[in-house]
Amino acid sequence: MTGRASATSKHMIALLAAAGFAFGAALTVLFVHAAAAGAAREALADYAGTLLVFGRRIAAESETLVREVAASPGEACSAEDLQHMRTLLFGAALVRDVGRIRDDALVCSAALGRLPTPVPMPAPDLVTPGRRAVSVGTTTLVPGDEPALVLRIGDVGAVINPNVVRALDRAGMDYSLLIVDRARRRMVLGDGRDLGLDVDTVLDRRHVSRNGMLYEVRCPPPGALCVAAAAAAPSLIGQGQGVRLAWAAGGGMLGAAFALALVPWLRRRRAPEAQLRQAIRRGDIDVVYQPLVDVTDGRIVGVEALARWESDEGPVPPDVFVPLAEQHGFVGELTRLVVRRSLAELGARLRTGDLHVGINVAAADFLDETFPDWLQRQLDVAGVPAEALAFELTERSTADHANMLATITALRARGHRIYLDDFGTGYSSLSYLSRLHFDAVKLDRAFTHLLGSDALTASIVPQILAMIDTLDTRLVVEGVETFAQAEFLAKARPGALAQGWYYGKPMPAEALLVLLGARREG
Ligand SMILES: Nc1nc2c(ncn2[C@@H]2O[C@@H]3COP(=O)(O)O[C@H]4[C@@H](O)[C@H](n5cnc6c(=O)[nH]c(N)nc65)O[C@@H]4COP(=O)(O)O[C@H]3[C@H]2O)c(=O)[nH]1
Known part of the structure; x- marks a missing residue:
């Protein structure tokens, strides 16, 4: 895996894990929060139910008492x-x-x-059906200033024991015991605390949630008795920050594990062309350089820039990914990346004029009218002369030569060299080759093994070489792997250029610069 590609892949996985963690943590906190809110509401509803039962008992007991006293046969008092x-x-x-x-x-x-002296009764706060008059206030019957609920029917009144409802107090919860006049939509607080609920809410709603509080209201018609219970909405079951963090961390880890489990599936799902396009856009393509030497003295006169891509599944050869980019219409982005990277990595050497770099181009690059001006801007910024950049076209890509001629001519006029790559594998005619005028023709490496061997004369290679000789162009021999081949070339084709493992494999810029430095000193 190349450094940049593997770093990106790790970066992607780290991002996915982080996203999974955040999602899991948020979801868990939300879930636990919802569960806590549900549990709190259930507890509150239970409390409201208990209050209602108890309130009804108070109402029934006080009303029965009042009616029994009223029905007493003896003389009043x-x-x-x-x-x-x-x-x-x-x-x-x-x-x-x-x-x-x-x-x-x-x-x-x-x-x-x-x-001894009759005590005036307070005016009723509310009269409910059945002439039940209800008032709430301090009374001599209850010591201190504690307000008490008084129920009066006719000439008999009863004071409800204020402490008796408080026996139902529950930690963290408040209650209201309310007497309502449904017809006039009025109500009186009979016992408990004023929870700030208005009569419409009490009559029409069962669950209320506002300002961080939960309310449960029970007001079954047609009765005049209603109850409301309230509690602060829970923040994670009312537990502390540590517990909240523990939940979040647990959920986060689950989320991250789930996200990581998706990685292989996601990798399989991503189409190769989508991966390649993303890699190009992110600059996750490496460029390596292979030396181009003068066969006579072994001097490095140039290099060929070759793209390298490490996909999610591993390294992909350029013979596979370059056609993929061509088929999907973005090979131009790859070419521009290679140009920019070459200028950035080798700029200092290219400026000296004793090295040039060969850039592989596709037909689409030469059909793109914006390419020459874009290229000029890159060269201007880098301060590199046009002569330092050669473009390598394959025989196959020159099929549309009529349309490419304009770009080739324009680039040559600016000083760029144009090479014909993989020569001998296509069907280029002499007239066609002479019209396009290439600065060099690169003999395909398929023929190189024949050089210096007995089989050479019987092969097509002498004819191909003769064809190149008729053109005013330079020969570049690709794929030189052995001393014998190099020796043959030095003797038989002085002045030719060559490229191959014998002289140097494709290498990263740093290694190339070290090699160039050593050659200079040596
Ligand atoms: N067996 C053998 N092979 C040798 C030897 N010396 C060099 N090679 C290989 O021969 C290929 C030379 O590049 P090419 O003919 O332009 O052929 C290139 C070129 O047509 C294309 N390509 C590579 N990079 C780019 C690019 O950035 N843009 C475009 N459009 N095409 C590219 O992919 C082709 C293959 O590239 P690579 O796999 O890098 O393969 C390179 C190189 O690694 C040798 O002594 N023996």
Whole structure:
């Protein structure tokens, strides 16, 4: 794996894992939060239900007591009447006192007996169906300033024991016991705390969530009794920051593991051309350089730039990915990358004028009218002369030579060299070759093994070489692998250029610069 490609692949995996972690953590926190909110609401609903049952008991007990006192046959406030009231009160655990009222004033009660001076009763806050008058306020029947709920039907009134509902208190929760007049949409707080709910909310809603609070309301029609319970909305079941972090970390790790499990699948899913295009756009293509030497003295006069791509599945040869880029119409992006990289990596040597770099181009590059001007800008920025850049066209790519002629002529006029690559594998005619006028013709490496061997004379190679000789062009022999081949060339083709493993394999820029430096000193 090339350094850049593997780094990107690792970068992608790290990004995927990070995204999985973040997603998992967020999802878990949300999920746990939702679960916590659900649990809190359930607890609150349970509390509201309990309050309603208890409220109904209070209402039933107080109303029964009042009606029984009212139905008492004895003379009002007589000793027997008081005794009777006390007996009844004794059996009503939720009621503090019961008494008789005359002209809106309390005249006697079970707890206080006959009053020397009648005590005025507060005006009713609400009258519900059945002439039940309800008031809430301080009363002599309850010591201190504690307000109490008084139910009055006709001439009998009962004070509800204020402490009895508080026995239902639950930690972290508040409640309201409400008496409502459904017809007029009015209500009175009978016991508990004012939770700030308006009568419409109490009558029409069961669940309310606002300002970080949860409310559960129970107000079954047609009764006048309603209850509401409230609690702060939970932040992760009300647990601390540490627990929250633990949940997030656990969920995050699960998310990351899941994301990583997807990596092989994602890799398989990505089409090779999509991977290649992305690699080119990100600059995840490496460029290596192979020396081009003068066969007479072995001097390095140039290099050929060759692209290298490490896909997600491993290295892909250029014979495969270059045609892929051509088929999908983005080979021009690859060419521009190779030009930019060559200028950036070898710029200093190319400026000296004693080295040139060969760039492989496809037909599409020479049909792209914007290419020559783009190229000129790159050269201007890099301060590299046009002579330092050669373009290598294959015989196959010159098929559309009529249309390419303009670009070839323009580039040659600017000083660039144009090479014909892989010569001998196509069907180039002499007239065609002389019209395009190449600065050099590169003999395909398929023929190189014949050089210096006995089979040479019987082969087509002498004819090919003779054809090259008739053109005013230079010969470049590709694929020189042995001393014998190099020796043959030095003797038989002085002045030719050659390229091959014998002189040097394609190598990264740093290695090439070291080699060039050593040759200079040597
Ligand atoms: N057996 C043998 N092989 C040798 C020897 N010396 C060099 N080679 C190989 O021969 C090929 C020479 O490049 P090419 O003919 O332009 O052929 C190139 C070229 O047509 C194309 N290519 C490579 N890079 C690019 C690019 O950036 N753009 C375009 N359009 N085509 C490219 O892919 C082809 C293959 O490139 P590579 O696989 O790099 O293969 C290179 C090189 O590694 C040798 O002594 N023996």
